[in-house]
Every structure is written in C-alpha cells, then in structure tokens.
Amino acid sequence: MEKLTIIKVGGKIVEEEDSQKQLLADFKNIKGNKLLVHGGGRSATKLAERLGIETKMVNGRRITDKDMLDVVTMVYGGLVNKNIVAGLQALGVNALGLTGADMNLIRSEKRPVKDIDYGYVGDVKEVNTEFLSTLILQGIVPIIAPLTHDKQGNILNTNADTIAGETAKALAKVFDVSLVFCFEKKGVLMDENDDESVIKELSKNDFERLVAEKVIQGGMIPKLENSFDAIAAGVKEVIITQASEIGKASGTRVQ
Amino acid sequence: MEKLTIIKVGGKIVEEEDSQKQLLADFKNIKGNKLLVHGGGRSATKLAERLGIETKMVNGRRITDKDMLDVVTMVYGGLVNKNIVAGLQALGVNALGLTGADMNLIRSEKRPVKDIDYGYVGDVKEVNTEFLSTLILQGIVPIIAPLTHDKQGNILNTNADTIAGETAKALAKVFDVSLVFCFEKKGVLMDENDDESVIKELSKNDFERLVAEKVIQGGMIPKLENSFDAIAAGVKEVIITQASEIGKASGTRVQ
Numbered sequence: 001m002e003k004l005t006i007i008k009v010g011g012k013i014v015e016e017e018d019s020q021k022q023l024l025a026d027f028k029n030i031k032g033n034k035l036l037v038h039g040g041g042r043s044a045t046k047l048a049e050r051l052g053i054e055t056k057m058v059n060g061r062r063i064t065d066k067d068m069l070d071v072v073t074m075v076y077g078g079l080v081n082k083n084i085v086a087g088l089q090a091l092g093v094n095a096l097g098l099t100g101a102d103m104n105l106i107r108s109e110k111r112p113v114k115d116i117d118y119g120y121v122g123d124v125k126e127v128n129t130e131f132l133s134t135l136i137l138q139g140i141v142p143i144i145a146p147l148t149h150d151k152q153g154n155i156l157n158t159n160a161d162t163i164a165g166e167t168a169k170a171l172a173k174v175f176d177v178s179l180v181f182c183f184e185k186k187g188v189l190m191d192e193n194d195d196e197s198v199i200k201e202l203s204k205n206d207f208e209r210l211v212a213e214k215v216i217q218g219g220m221i222p223k224l225e226n227s228f229d230a231i232a233a234g235v236k237e238v239i240i241t242q243a244s245e246i247g248k249a250s251g252t253r254v255q
Numbered sequence: 256m257e258k259l260t261i262i263k264v265g266g267k268i269v270e271e272e273d274s275q276k277q278l279l280a281d282f283k284n285i286k287g288n289k290l291l292v293h294g295g296g297r298s299a300t301k302l303a304e305r306l307g308i309e310t311k312m313v314n315g316r317r318i319t320d321k322d323m324l325d326v327v328t329m330v331y332g333g334l335v336n337k338n339i340v341a342g343l344q345a346l347g348v349n350a351l352g353l354t355g356a357d358m359n360l361i362r363s364e365k366r367p368v369k370d371i372d373y374g375y376v377g378d379v380k381e382v383n384t385e386f387l388s389t390l391i392l393q394g395i396v397p398i399i400a401p402l403t404h405d406k407q408g409n410i411l412n413t414n415a416d417t418i419a420g421e422t423a424k425a426l427a428k429v430f431d432v433s434l435v436f437c438f439e440k441k442g443v444l445m446d447e448n449d450d451e452s453v454i455k456e457l458s459k460n461d462f463e464r465l466v467a468e469k470v471i472q473g474g475m476i477p478k479l480e481n482s483f484d485a486i487a488a489g490v491k492e493v494i495i496t497q498a499s500e501i502g503k504a505s506g507t508r509v510q
Contacts, residue, residue: 051306070334073338076333077337077352079328079333081333082328082333082354082357082410085356086356086404086410087408089406089408095356097356097357098351101340101344101352102350102351102352103350103351103395104344138389149344151344152345155341
C-alpha cells in the first residue's frame with residue numbers, strides 16, 4: 001500500500017498570514033500522498049461579529065443556525081479554503097479545495113436534537129473512499145473544509161477533527177495512513193506546565209491509566225479517544241503535535 | 256468527439272432560492288457532459304454593504320480591493336458555489352465546485368493598471384484543459400466560480416462570461432462544445448420592446464450589420480463578440496437564451 005499523510009490543522013495557524021505561510025511551506029515538504037483538513041473558527045466568529053450575528057458555543061461546538069451556516073460556508077468553503085489552495089499552488093502543490101458536498105465526498109446527517117439543538121451541524125455517515133482515493137492517486141492534494149452535506153441539498157457544519165478522523169479511517173482501506181493532529185502544544189504532555197514533557201508513545205493502556213491519574217484531561221480526552229478509534233479502524237499511526245513540527249518525527253505517537 | 260454543454264448563468268438566477276431550484280432541475284436534465292459557470296455579484300454587493308465595504312463598478316466591472324476580494328472569495332467560492340453543489344448532489348448530479356486556483360485550472364494575470372486600477376481582477380491566461388477534461392470524462396460535473404489565481408498565491412476576481420468563454424475554447428480541443436449564455440431575455444432581440452422578437456440564427460455578417468444599424472447595442476455587443484471569438488476558436492455553437500430555456504432548442508444561435 002502507498003503511504004498517505006493526513007494533516008489536520010486548527011483555526012489560528014491557517015487564519016494568520018505568517019503562520020499560514022510557514023504551514024504551507026512545511027506541508028509542501030511532506031513527501032508522497034497527502035491531504036489537509038483545516039478549520040477556520042476564529043475567522044467565522046470574526047465575520048459573524050461584523051455581521052451582527054451572535055456566536056454561541058456549547059461544549060466547544062458552534063450552534064449553527066441558518067445565518068451562521070452561511071457564515072461558515074463562506075469562511076470555511078470560500079475564504080480559508082481557497083486561500084490555502086492558491087498558496088499551495090504557488091508552491092507547486094497540486095491542491096484541490098473540497099467540502100463534503102463536492103463529488104458527494106462526505107455525507108452526514110443533521111445532528112438529532114436531544115438536550116441541545118446544534119442546528120445545521122452534521123454527524124458524518126459515509127466517506128466516498130473511491131472518489132477520494134482516485135483523486136489522491138492522480139497526484140491531487142485534497143484540501144478539505146469542515147463542511148459536509150446531507151445529500152438532500154443542505155450544507156452541514158462539521159467538526160474538522162471528526163472529518164480528519166473519518167477520512168483517515170475510510171482511506172485506511174487503500175493507503176497506509178498517518179493521521180497528524182496539530183494543536184498548540186508539542187504533543188500530549190506529562191506535565192501541563194512543562195511544554196517539553198511530551199509523551200513520545202501512547203498506548204491505549206497508558207492512556208486509560210493517565211486519564212485515571214488525571215494527567216490527561218479536558219479536550220485532550222476526546223481527541224485521544226478519536227485517535228484510538230482511528231487506530232482500531234486500521235489507521236497506521238496517529239501523531240499529535242504542533243503545526244511547526246509536521247513532517248518531523250516528533251510529538252506524541254498514538255498506537 | 257463527445258459533446259459538452261457549458262452553461263453560464265448570472266447572478267440573480269443562482270442567488271434566489273426559487274429560481275436556483277428551477278435552474279438546477281433544468282440543468283440536471285441536460286444530457287451528457289456538462290459544466291456550469293456561475294456569477295454571484297448581487298450577493299457579493301449585499302454582503303459588502305452589510306460589512307460597510309463600498310461597491311465600485313466601472314463599465315460593469317467590480318473594482319476589487321483586498322476587502323472586496325475577501326468578499327467575492329467568500330460569496331463566489333463559498334456561499335454560491337457550495338449551495339449549487341449541494342443542490343445538484345441532492346438531484347443526483349455529481350457536482351464538484353471549483354475555482355481557477357483548484358488544480359491550477361485557470362491561471363490569470365492581475366489586470367495591468369492603465370486608466371483604471373481594477374485591483375485584484377484577473378485576465379485569463381491559461382486553462383488547464385487536461386485536468387478539466389479528465390474530470391469531465393470521469394463523469395464529474397464541474398461548477399466553476401468566477402475566481403482564478405495568478406499561481407503566485409493570489410486569488411483574482413474574474414468575469415464569469417470570460418471564464419465560460421475561455422473554458423469553452425480550451426475544451427473545444429477535446430469536446431464538441433455548446434456554450435450557452437443565460438441572460439434576462441429569451442435571446443438577442445430584433446426589437447428591444449418585443450421580448451418575442453428573438454433572432455434565431457446570427458452570423459458574423461448579420462451581427463456587424465445589426466450593430467451598424469443600432470439594432471444590437473450596449474452590453475450585448477461584447478457578449479456577442481466573445482461568442483464569435485469562441486466560434487472562431489473551435490466552439491461548435493454559442494446559444495444566448497434565458498435560464499428557463501436551457502437545454503431547449505430556443506434562443507439565439509451564434510455560428
């Protein structure tokens with residue numbers, strides 16, 4: 001099987017000009033097949049504010065009414081995605097910007113309302129492995145915005161970590177997938193006050209013990225649970241690292 | 256050669272929910288290979304207004320400073336494009352939303368400043384015939400937003416009629432291309448006060464005579480000049496018609 005590196009980068013890095021430039025240069029240097037999933041939340045919040053649309057977050061997730069859906073469609077699918085594509089093309093990377101609606105790549109369902117109505121937010125149901133792998137094998141580099149569709153005409157706002165994870169699992173049938181989640185720190189830390197205390201390798205047993213010991217907590221827990229899910233579904237490795245370290249053998253390796 | 260129908264639809268039709276729905280249903284019914292180029296000017300102007308950005312037009316062209324470039328990137332590349340894609344996917348059309356930056360499909364150059372500085376506006380230099388025709392021959396239906404790039408990292412705002420014309424000319428090497436320009440009237444009219452006075456067939460000689468006689472004037476002249484250019488470059492036919500008539504044998508046939 002050929003190798004495929006899937007990089008997920010959050011908002012801040014792709015939204016500021018200098019850090020985006022560095023990211024794209026680093027991304028260009030990754031050898032072989034690759035795919036980028038990006039966020040854009042800060043820009044969406046900023047645009048919403050300028051338009052007088054209130055941003056409501058619950059458990060770190062954006063409540064997406066019709067107006068907010070238009071905002072994220074514009075920011076994620078347009079502004080952030082197309083600027084990354086143009087930036088990579090300038091570096092000679094054959095980037096193609098996509099949402100889950102394009103070629104029906106990622107079908108989702110509107111999240112059912114239980115305690116909270118998240119609005120136009122999608123839970124991923126199906127990734128079109130065939131189309132996506134065909135593009136990649138043609139030398140195209142997909143740049144995926146965190147938007148999916150329900151195949152009934154609606155765009156749905158979808159968490160970028162989830163898109164990266166589900167895409168990695170689907171493509172693991174065709175490629176040896178390395179999934180890289182970029183965040184603010186150099187990796188999962190043994191001591192949150194020591195940025196250098198990166199855990200190099202993390203097994204599921206270690207993870208469960210460290211959660212019980214409250215060494216690992218907060219938003220890192222769902223991120224790692226997703227990572228172990230991906231491994232269980234055939235993804236070869238998941239790396240949690242800083243954007244500046246992509247392509248290097250650093251960060252926390254989940255296996 | 257296989258047939259390919261290229262449809263260009265302006266802003267209003269794709270920007271209003273009801274007319275967009277009808278357009279997509281009509282577009283779905285076009286048999287064989289097809290490609291859609293859309294506008295979105297009205298929505299861009301509306302968003303710009305809400306953001307306190309002034310819209311300046313010269314000779315029907317939008318002056319595109321950095322703020323306006325962000326607006327059109329969001330509206331054309333995000334909002335309008337992705338809603339069309341999701342709408343077509345719901346109808347079973349395998350739509351893929353694109354700008355000229357994606358896969359380096361359409362490279363342009365920033366328009367040189369002479370009397371007027373149009374800002375981030377691109378003149379088309381090169382269409383990537385190979386990638387575009389490969390997609391189409393795979394059964395994919397490209398939906399192209401009026402944005403290109405300069406391959407130096409900049410998105411450039413580009414007239415949708417020009418994109419349709421240049422794409423048609425490039426693809427004429429691979430396909431028997433019918434290029435359909437949709438506008439408000441049923442076709443080119445002999446009498447501007449009689450909507451039924453459609454000229455069925457228009458040759459270059461007829462055109463020149465009718466311009467001299469001032470039967471054809473205003474914005475229709477550059478549209479028809481572009482059409483004759485396309486014919487001269489190998490496009491099989493150019494049809495000027497109303498959006499509601501696409502796929503039917505009506506309107507004005509330029510040849």
